[in-house]
Amino acid sequence: xxxxxxxxxxxxxxxxxxxxxxxxxxxxxxxxxxxxxxxxxxxxxxxxxxxxxxxxxxxxxxxxxxxxxxxxxxxxxxxxxxxxxxxxxxxxxxxxxxxxxxxxxxxxxxxxxxxxxxxxxxxxxxxxxxxxxxxxxxxxxxxxxxxxxxxxxxxxxxxxxxxxxxxxxxxxxxxxxxxxxxxxxxxxxxxxxxxxxxxxxxxxxxxxxxxxxxxxxxxxxxxxxxxxxxxxxxxxxxxxxxxxxxxxxxxxxxxxxxxxxxxxxxxxxxxxxxxxxxxxxxxxxxxxxxxxxxxxxxxxxxxxxxxxxxxxxxxxxxxxxxxxxxxxxxxxxxxxxxxxxxxxxxxxxxxxxxxxxxxxxxxxxxxxxxxxxxxxxxxxxxxxxxxxxxxxxxxxxxxxxxxxxxxxxxxxxxxx
Amino acid sequence: xxxxxxxxxxxxxxxxxxxxxxxxxxxxxxxxxxxxxxxxxxxxxxxxxxxxxxxxxxxxxxxxxxxxxxxxxxxxxxxxxxxxxxxxxxxxxxxxxxxxxxxxxxxxxxxxxxxxxxxxxxxxxxxxxxxxxxxxxxxxxxxxxxxxxxxxxxxxxxxxxxxxxxxxxxxxxxxxxxxxxxxxxxxxxxxxxxxxxxxxxxxxxxxxxxxxxxxxxxxxxxxxxxxxxxxxxxxxxxxxxxxxxxxxxxxxxxxxxxxxxxxxxxxxxxxxxxxxxxxxxxxxxxxxxxxxxxxxxxxxxxxxxxxxxxxxxxxxxxxxxxxxxxxxxxxxxxxxxxxxxxxxxxxxxxxxxxxxxxxxxxxxxxxxxxxxxxxxxxxxxxxxxxxxxxxxxxxxxxxxxxxxxxxxxxxxxxxxxxxxxxxxxxxxxxxxxxxxxxxxxxxxxxxxxxxxxxxxxxxxxxxxxxxxxxxxxxxxxxxxxxxxxxxxxxxxxxxxxxxxxxxxxxxxxxxxxxxxxxxxxxxxxxxxxxxxxxxxxxxxxxxxxxxxxxxxxx
Numbered sequence: 001x002x003x004x005x006x007x008x009x010x011x012x013x014x015x016x017x018x019x020x021x022x023x024x025x026x027x028x029x030x031x032x033x034x035x036x037x038x039x040x041x042x043x044x045x046x047x048x049x050x051x052x053x054x055x056x057x058x059x060x061x062x063x064x065x066x067x068x069x070x071x072x073x074x075x076x077x078x079x080x081x082x083x084x085x086x087x088x089x090x091x092x093x094x095x096x097x098x099x100x101x102x103x104x105x106x107x108x109x110x111x112x113x114x115x116x117x118x119x120x121x122x123x124x125x126x127x128x129x130x131x132x133x134x135x136x137x138x139x140x141x142x143x144x145x146x147x148x149x150x151x152x153x154x155x156x157x158x159x160x161x162x163x164x165x166x167x168x169x170x171x172x173x174x175x176x177x178x179x180x181x182x183x184x185x186x187x188x189x190x191x192x193x194x195x196x197x198x199x200x201x202x203x204x205x206x207x208x209x210x211x212x213x214x215x216x217x218x219x220x221x222x223x224x225x226x227x228x229x230x231x232x233x234x235x236x237x238x239x240x241x242x243x244x245x246x247x248x249x250x251x252x253x254x255x256x257x258x259x260x261x262x263x264x265x266x267x268x269x270x271x272x273x274x275x276x277x278x279x280x281x282x283x284x285x286x287x288x289x290x291x292x293x294x295x296x297x298x299x300x301x302x303x304x305x306x307x308x309x310x311x312x313x314x315x316x317x318x319x320x321x322x323x324x325x326x327x328x329x330x331x332x333x334x335x336x337x338x339x340x341x342x343x344x345x346x347x348x349x350x351x352x353x354x355x356x357x358x359x360x361x362x363x364x365x366x367x368x369x370x371x372x373x374x375x376x377x378x379x380x381x382x383x384x385x386x387x388x389x390x391x392x393x394x395x396x397x398x399x400x401x402x403x404x405x406x407x408x409x410x411x412x413x414x415x416x
Numbered sequence: 417x418x419x420x421x422x423x424x425x426x427x428x429x430x431x432x433x434x435x436x437x438x439x440x441x442x443x444x445x446x447x448x449x450x451x452x453x454x455x456x457x458x459x460x461x462x463x464x465x466x467x468x469x470x471x472x473x474x475x476x477x478x479x480x481x482x483x484x485x486x487x488x489x490x491x492x493x494x495x496x497x498x499x500x501x502x503x504x505x506x507x508x509x510x511x512x513x514x515x516x517x518x519x520x521x522x523x524x525x526x527x528x529x530x531x532x533x534x535x536x537x538x539x540x541x542x543x544x545x546x547x548x549x550x551x552x553x554x555x556x557x558x559x560x561x562x563x564x565x566x567x568x569x570x571x572x573x574x575x576x577x578x579x580x581x582x583x584x585x586x587x588x589x590x591x592x593x594x595x596x597x598x599x600x601x602x603x604x605x606x607x608x609x610x611x612x613x614x615x616x617x618x619x620x621x622x623x624x625x626x627x628x629x630x631x632x633x634x635x636x637x638x639x640x641x642x643x644x645x646x647x648x649x650x651x652x653x654x655x656x657x658x659x660x661x662x663x664x665x666x667x668x669x670x671x672x673x674x675x676x677x678x679x680x681x682x683x684x685x686x687x688x689x690x691x692x693x694x695x696x697x698x699x700x701x702x703x704x705x706x707x708x709x710x711x712x713x714x715x716x717x718x719x720x721x722x723x724x725x726x727x728x729x730x731x732x733x734x735x736x737x738x739x740x741x742x743x744x745x746x747x748x749x750x751x752x753x754x755x756x757x758x759x760x761x762x763x764x765x766x767x768x769x770x771x772x773x774x775x776x777x778x779x780x781x782x783x784x785x786x787x788x789x790x791x792x793x794x795x796x797x798x799x800x801x802x803x804x805x806x807x808x809x810x811x812x813x814x815x816x817x818x819x820x821x822x823x824x825x826x827x828x829x830x831x832x833x834x835x836x837x838x839x840x841x842x843x844x845x846x847x848x849x850x851x852x853x854x855x856x857x858x859x860x861x862x863x864x865x866x867x868x869x870x871x872x873x874x875x876x877x878x879x880x881x882x883x884x885x886x887x888x889x890x891x892x893x894x895x896x897x898x899x900x901x902x903x904x905x906x907x908x909x910x911x912x913x914x915x916x917x918x919x920x921x922x923x924x925x926x927x928x929x930x931x932x933x934x935x936x937x938x939x940x941x942x943x944x945x946x947x948x949x950x951x952x953x954x955x956x957x958x959x960x961x962x963x964x965x966x967x968x969x970x
Contacts, residue, residue: 034877038867041883043799050795058796065786072753072782079760080775084767085697092762095699104754105747112743115793120736122795127732168483168875176482182878183481202729207569208662210727210802214868219798221728223663224568225656228729245727245802245870247562249569250489253873341574342556347647 034184034241035214044214047236047261051217053122061115068111129229132199136190140202140209140222140244141379143251147190150201154274157383158186160254168254184241189258193267194234202228205379206339207249213242213259221246234261318408319387321394328395331388335381336396344400355400364407367393368415386412436940444539447531448940449516450833452538456513457826459541461902463505464819466549468895470498475857475891477874478884491874492560497548499563503680504587505545507814510822511683512537512594515622517833519598521931521938522616524607524947529600530593537593544586551576562872564673565640567654567665571647581644588633595629598622607930607946613707614954616929617700620707621686624714628675628682631718636672639665663728670721678717681813682710684781684821685752688774690929691828692756695771696763697926702755709748709755716745726797735794742792746785753782768924769843773824776816776851784812787862802872804883805865811858816851823850826905831923835937836908836915842900849897856890928953 038044045055082088137148141157148155160168164185167174176182192198202211204222212219220230234240242257262270319327333342339351346353354360359367371389374380381389386409393412397404436442436451443455473494477485486494516534520527528534551558556574559565565580573580602623606615615623642653643665652658654665685706693700700706722730722738730738756778765771787809791797800806831837860883869880876884907913919936930953934942 034879035868040867040879041863043796043866044868054795054799057793058790058799061790061793061796065789069782069786072757073779075757076760076775076778079757079763080765083696083760083763083765085764088762088764091696091698091764093698094701094762095759096702096704100758101702101705101751105751108747108750112746116740116743119739119793119795123735123739124732126795126798127735170483170487172483174482176875177878177881179878183875184877207572208566212802212870214799217795217799219727219801223656223728225660225662226729243868243870243873247492247566247569247872249572250487250492250560252492253488253870253875339572347571 034181037215044217046215046217047234047238047240048216048232049235050122050126050232051215053125054217057119057122060118064111064115068108126230129199129231131197132231133196134193135199135201136192137201137203137227138211138222140204140206140211140248140255142206142249143244143255144383145186145190145209145211145255145257146205147188149271152271152275154271156188156274158188158190158258159383160256161185161187165254181241183254184243184256184258186256186258189239189260191260191262191267191270192234193264194237194261195264197231197233199229199231202230205374208246209244209248209255210246211242211257212245213240213257215240215242216259219245237261237263318410319390321398321406324391324394324406325398327387328391328393329399331384331392332395332399335384336392339378344396344402354396354402356402360396360402361404364393364397364405364411365415367397368407368412372412372415382416386410386416445535447527447535449520449527449531449534450938450940452534453513453516453518454833455538456509456516459538460506460510460513460822463501463509463545464898467498467501467506468898470494470501471891472895474498475888478876479888480885481876481878481881483875486874488874489557489560492562492872493552493558495872496559496562497552500548500583501545502814503563503676504584504591505541507680507818507822508587508591509541511622511625511680511818512591514618514683514687514822514825514829515594515598518829518931519601519619519622520605521934521942522619522929523602523605523610524930524943524949525601525605526941526944528597529605530597533593534597537590537597540586540590540593544583544590547579547586548583551579554579564666564669565643566669567643567646567662568656570643571655577647578644581640584640585637588637591629592633595626595633598626599630602626607943607949609949613704616686617689617703617706618683618686621682621689621710624710625679625682628679628714628717632672632675632679635668636676639668639672642668663725666725666728667722670724671718673724674721675714675717677810677813678713680818681781682714684777684818685710687821687825687828688756688777689752691770691774691824692759692778694828694924694927695768695774696760696765698759698763700755701758701761702751705751706755709751712748713745716741716748720745723792723794723797726794727801739792739794743789746789746792749785753778753785768827769838769840769847770824770828772844772847772851773820773827776847777820777824780816780820780851780854781813784809784817787812800865802870803865804861804869804871807871808858808861808865811861815858816854820850823901828924829931830905830908831919832931832934832936832938834908835917835919835935836911837919837923838904838908839913842904846897846900846904849900850894853890853893853897857887857894858890860884860886860890 035044037046043055043058045052135150137150139146139148144157144159146155146157160183164179164181164183166172167176167179168183200211200218200220202220202222203226204224206224208224209222210219211222216232216234218230218232220228222228238261240259240261242259244252244255244257248255340346340354341351344354359370368389370378371393372380372382384392389412390407390409393407396402397407436448437445443451446452446455473486474491477483477491516528554575556576559570559573559576559580561570561573570577602615602619642651645651646653646655646660652660654660654662656662689700689706720738720742722734723742726735726738787805791800791806791809827838827843864880864883867879869876907915911917917937921935922932923936924932930943930947930949931938933947933950933953
């Protein structure tokens with residue numbers, strides 16, 4: 001793996017071939033790994049038997065294309081050079097030949113059959129999800145993943161890390177080339193044992209997502225109402241990164257996947273440690289936090305600093321209504337607006353209106369419970385911090401003509 | 417045969433009221449196929465410009481990692497609108513424009529069969545795109561769910577949603593009217609002697625394209641109508657929580673979408689099959705096999721749709737079927753490429769700008785074909801799917817494919833349309849800049865996609881920086897190079913730089929076809945009386961049958 005390791009970009013790894021000053025300057029930018037075994041320019045070889053087979057098929061069809069390309073383009077180039085008018089003033093007058101047509105219909109047909117046979121064999125193996133050693137249910141949300149270890153009483157959310165979330169905001173002022181694993185790191189990685197056949201059950205809670213880890217050659221759409229099956233057996237311990245591959249809205253580019261493959265003993269120890277215990281979010285800032293306010297584009301994310309400082313604040317007596325409303329609006333825009341809309345009117349019947357809604361006008365505790373646990377299409381938002389939830393509930397209870405009082409972080413904490 | 421009766425009294429009194437009207441009303445009221453062809457082309461190039469600007473927003477944001485210019489939501493609006501504008505506003509109307517101009521002149525009839533429908537079909541388009549583009553200025557912005565409009569995501573669109581649906585309906589109506597017109601004209605109005613298997617290849621490919629359009633545009637209309645009722649009328653066609661099926665939309669959409677891919681490339685095949693013989697000074701090799709290959713591709717295009725959705729979790733049997741069927745398309749497509757190469761073989765080739773673009777088409781479309789073949793292999797497609805590899809693939813077949821063929825066609829026929837030759841030097845400069853920059857734009861995207869860069873994201877992992885820098889540089893270069901073309905063509909239209917009108921009827925010495933038997937510029941009305949098809953005007957050369965047919969004509 002290290003041999004193919006991504007060290008300095010295409011130009012960086014091949015300085016002799018493409019030595020250009022500008023190019024070397026660019027190479028300095030690319031310092032971190034996402035698909036390690038890709039060399040930065042090819043399908044990753046990966047760390048499973050299937051991924052290596054897929055890589056082999058990819059290279060096979062690639063070389064088939066190269067050979068056909070050399071023949072066809074070579075003939076064309078020969079013709080362009082030697083059959084130009086200055087060299088060949090009088091054109092030939094042949095214009096059909098059934099024999100030739102049959103030959104160049106038949107040959108590609110044979111090549112395709114030769115290609116289809118190994119491809120079908122691999123496909124059949126990829127679809128064989130029987131006899132798995134363990135199962136993990138993967139649920140896509142806008143814009144995070146939830147992993148549930150079936151039969152192990154363990155489930156948790158996995159979102160972009162707070163540092164990356166800060167760096168990725170519009171004009172964040174952060175030099176993202178210096179941020180490790182930019183856009184491909186999460187707070188709670190999926191941990192799996194090596195050498196075990198792991199079956200993934202992939203579904204979604206809202207829109208269609210697609211769970212993709214290139215190094216294990218697994219990509220499966222997460223579709224509401226469907227549970228798709230796919231499997232892997234990882235050979236080598238390591239950290240493998242992936243992304244959501246299906247457009248799922250505003251933050252489609254910000255719901256990465258991190259898979260840590262560890263030896264079985266280490267996995268059992270990890271599992272025992274996690275079991276039954278709730279995996280808290282690494283930080284109160286969510287992957288979907290608001291972009292930096294447009295009014296102060298050059299400043300480093302003020303809201304995030306505020307958010308980071310808040311766990312301490314929430315211990316104290318409480319927040320003023322103005323504070324909660326201001327913060328609540330930004331939390332709402334990041335987490336709720338896609339469905340309930342900016343004006344709170346929602347998109348009935350799927351996404352109910354919050355304007356004058358019974359939930360919003362009713363007891364605060366019921367609303368807190370719904371936000372923490374979810375209801376119908378609405379996903380749980382337990383991964384948000386107490387102050388964030390308090391703020392957004394306060395916002396919904398007082399915006400758009402609603403008037404149903406203030407909710408404090410302590411009330412949220414009481415219901416966790 | 418109404419048009420034959422009206423011919424009787426033409427000749428003497430029609431010039432007073434049959435010439436073009438003056439002023440703007442000429443263009444609004446026109447039913448003339450040449451006027452409408454011109455309108456379609458001007459509209460298409462306007463849309464290419466707007467869609468091109470959107471692609472520059474995309475490429476500017478992707479130039480380096482980090483979010484520099486636009487919000488992710490606006491980025492998604494740009495990718496969505498870029499696709500809709502380029503496909504339905506650029507490529508398709510451009511081909512309809514070329515069909516308007518050339519089909520009647522190629523088959524020897526005076527106009528399209530349904531001229532008023534033709535006018536209506538065109539004038540729907542500015543309204544359709546007015547509606548679509550107006551969403552940019554709405555609260556909540558333009559549609560951002562991708563041009564594929566997959567639910568449930570697209571149902572989260574705000575106020576723009578009904579505008580999107582209605583605009584797609586209008587585009588569909590426009591396409592269907594155009595397609596019906598082409599079918600009726602080709603089947604009923606060919607000059608005597610122009611049998612089906614003697615028609616120019618451009619006419620053949622458009623005939624088949626028109627059938628594809630008639631078959632699939634209503635499917636798209638149905639799909640988006642179901643979206644509309646899902647959102648506003650409480651149905652649950654695609655909503656899982658109401659018992660619907662989000663994957664069903666994808667099946668319906670791609671049953672439209674895959675033939676749509678060929679709608680955008682078959683006329684390009686026709687154009688290239690016209691241009692290469694002209695400049696190779698040699699008859700098209702394997703005319704009949706070209707027609708059969710086109711028909712085969714059209715047929716296969718209906719049974720491969722699910723290769724766009726290999727990752728949705730189809731049954732194994734489905735995945736195998738769609739893999740095999742998709743691979744099969746390589747056979748007739750290969751036949752076409754081989755025939756073009758055989759046409760050039762031992763020809764007497766010159767390299768005027770239309771020929772350069774046609775050759776660029778064959779090279780670069782074939783590269784797009786290769787990546788298409790790779791994408792057909794299902795187990796590997798799981799790695800390629802929804803990455804920049806796919807983006808590179810379809811841009812190779814659409815830009816140096818479809819768009820190069822449109823550019824080639826305009827260079828090839830503009831001397832006939834305007835009576836003024838374009839500037840050959842600037843034409844060649846335009847070609848080389850376009851060919852170089854388009855490869856700088858799209859070739860690196862193959863590498864980024866293979867190594868794991870997903871589609872439709874405004875930002876990316878730092879390892880993809882190099883590829884994206886190249887791609888963005890190429891995109892800006894390509895966009896700027898197109899102004900050479902625009903000025904070159906406008907100069908021919910309006911006679912700038914003292915371009916003279918003294919071209920012969922047969923502008924290209926190696927050209928065959930009825931359009932080269934009328935003066936340059938082509939008069940406002942051509943072939944009001946059916947022409948007698950002269951020897952050598954047929955692109956289809958059949959050794960044995962030919963002598964017979966000519967005998968019969970004489």
